[in-house]
Amino acid sequence: MNCYSRIADFVRELSGEGKNPRIMLDYSGNLLWGLKDMGEERVLDNLKLVTCDKKYSGYVEWLGTMWSHSVVSSTPVPDIKLHIKEWQDCFASIFSQKALKNVKGFSAPEMHLPIHPDVCFEYVKALKECGYRWLMVQEHTIENLDGTPIRRPHFPHKLVAKNSLGEKTEITVIIKTQGSDNKLIGQMQPYYEAKTLGYEKYCGLDLPSFVAQIGDGENGGVMMNEFPNAYKTAFQEIGREGVVSMNGTEYLELVKQTGLDEKSFMPVEPVSQGKIWEFLKEYSHGAADRAIEKVKQKYPGFSLEKASWTNDKDWVKGYEDIMDPITQLSAAFHKKFDNKNTDKANPAYKKALFYLLLSQTSCFRYWGAGMWTDYAKEICRRGMEALK
Template sequence: MTATALSTKFLPLEVLRSGLPNICSQEADITSITNHKEPIYLANTNLSLENITAAFTCALHMHQPTIPTGANGELISNLQHMFSHPHDGDNHNAGVFAWCYGRMGEFIPQLIDQGCNPRIMLDYSGNLLWGLVQMQRQDILGNLKLITCDSRYQPHVEWLGTMWSHAVVPSTPIPDIKLHIQAWQHYFAAIFGYEALRRVRGFSPPEMHLPNHPDTLFAYIKALKECGYQWLMVQEHSVENIDGTGLSQEQKYIPNKLVARNSHGETISITALIKTQGSDTKLVAQMQPYFEAKGKGKQKINKTEIPALVTQIADGENGGVMMNEYPRDFFRVYQEIRDVGSNHSGIVAINGTEYLELIENSGVDCNDYSAIQAVQQHKIWQRVNPDQSTLDAVEQAIKELKATDHQFNMDGASWTDDLSWVKGYENVLEPMNKLSAAFHHKFDPLVYQDPSIKQGENYQEALLYNLLVQTSCFRYWGQGTWTDYARELYRRGSLATSV
């Protein structure tokens, strides 16, 4: 469907409604746009699979939380707070951060004009996008709209979906997982349009955090698929083979099939691209994936030969290396690829959906991808017969494993496994769960009776606070100011959900 057809078939989405971000009310339209099987990049890619030996794909993750620190306690972006308090901590970096949020709109056109063939995937939280709108940063938004909406920059730029408020999935209340996913889709479409949303096929979870509780993982993948997503990026150490072994070297560089089985024995799956190694911005800032790909070659899935893929993601603004060295190395590497004549052959840059469409168009069946599951799940299924599984049996197995195996946990896994998103944060998690329960207790029956209730400011405000309280920053940065922010958001959310 063309952009014109999409824009006339569906009602326009407003970016702001009475000061609230557009994060709900048009779920049916959004679902009809995103749930399709048509290829996105096959018609306009300039790559041919038979000419590629190996490939690399990089994503930039961008986020700024929403905090209650405006002049009169208004909700503002932490980026705006940094500009307003330049002498606090590292807030002097606010200008550089802002430049980082929009610089791909400069870099990609420049490289293409130089005869290069760049690729980049972008992952921006809903909080950040809302903050840029609140701050009226049309310079940044304009750069992003250029490379998102102008056909000259497809397939060079691919957007990845994410959780609206940068919530880590394992400790997000299950009923809210899909709300985060849909909220991001609403707001992205409000800024960039329906046609741009239609092209968003991959999902980037905050902190690369993957739930390993069977019911949470099942609900997560189910929500992703219901929202139209076709693949998910996962950290290599957050998954295992079905027998509990770690992924082989070969598996890390080709697609896998992430399988979730819930406590009732139901299964669901989604394609997974494996992000290797840990959370080190130097890997992307210094274009390490390109150099790693130079040591890779063809691999086989079933009987079909495909190029290996090195997949990486890093914070796109955080740290001196990313702020200062990335612009230099980003240009240097793509110019090197151009100069050795491998823009379209040998070792190439590629985006995730583009790669999957090319290999599946060559005859690869996604059902032939190796089955993997969330880490530590094999221990559960060793104790519980999957074909006779019940909620009680799974919970009993988890209880026994926690008592006898000090390495076992159901907190999920991410690129920050040295940091728990649960232990020590009961003062945030308990209110977060209470607010979620209050929100659903009040509004679920109303929405069931009349879905148009989502168009009202009462629902939208309550939903916003419910999602904001779940922002990971309120735990990542430890006790103190950030947990105080969470308590204030909880207080306001409680008022919004009161009867």
């Protein structure tokens, strides 16, 4: 359990030495719930120290995420907002509502960004309705509005999400640059890359470049063994002038203070959406689906699943035996509870919601058929039982 707790020790240690550390944390809701359910209060109490104590809270920024490690595009659309809200409720129950108000950025599981226009629109809409100010995205999961690759990854952009009806919404994005995530984080590559950069002209103003990286957890030797020393070594060197460390919201506040409004950020869209707009000329219900069918005929390699940090993982194809029960459970859940009179504090609702969200964890569809897929089917079965 130390791997989930020790970052708080690092921050307090460095702060005590007069250093100025920074870290952004992304813990799934079912991890936070699991720590609490297992009675690992020592882990949570340690994290509370750097989350709630003003002495340390400026060093740490929590990012919101889905409640379970659920890939957005393979999550039933009505459940996307449920994940986002349930994570917020889970976080607030542990760290307080006051701490939740400081959670402004969102980190999606697998760094996945939906390519389907209707799904992306609902996703961004849900993020904004839940109070999020910005989203972290992977460099290769977005493109300029003309379909070309982005050219300014070290500066904030605005993601434009438009649906089949022509409705549009936008959210600021901070770009995670390309590279092997854990290896680069484990060796503190963002700091050493930042040392090669400086101020650049962006949207008419001179702004400092911002290097953002994220690792996918403590699941390897690099993060477990190399990261602690690399992190401490970097922050022994990083000062308060020249190349400094900032968290995402902190950087966006700096950008705002220079006079650059987020509405002026360079616009981007999910990668490959340009091909869809090529065939979507009139807005109507189902227009995106019809356009996608035409795209597939012209571009045989086109895929809606490529926009994540693996870039080669299809979270739906080959997993129909899991997706069907998940879809059925979702439909049954909403049929029973989608009315204004639903008491969301009711244990029956909470139990059914728990199984619904848990069943959508991507891990059940990462390792292929076998034990993990069996887990998902059993969770769906229990969810259906809870709805009776």
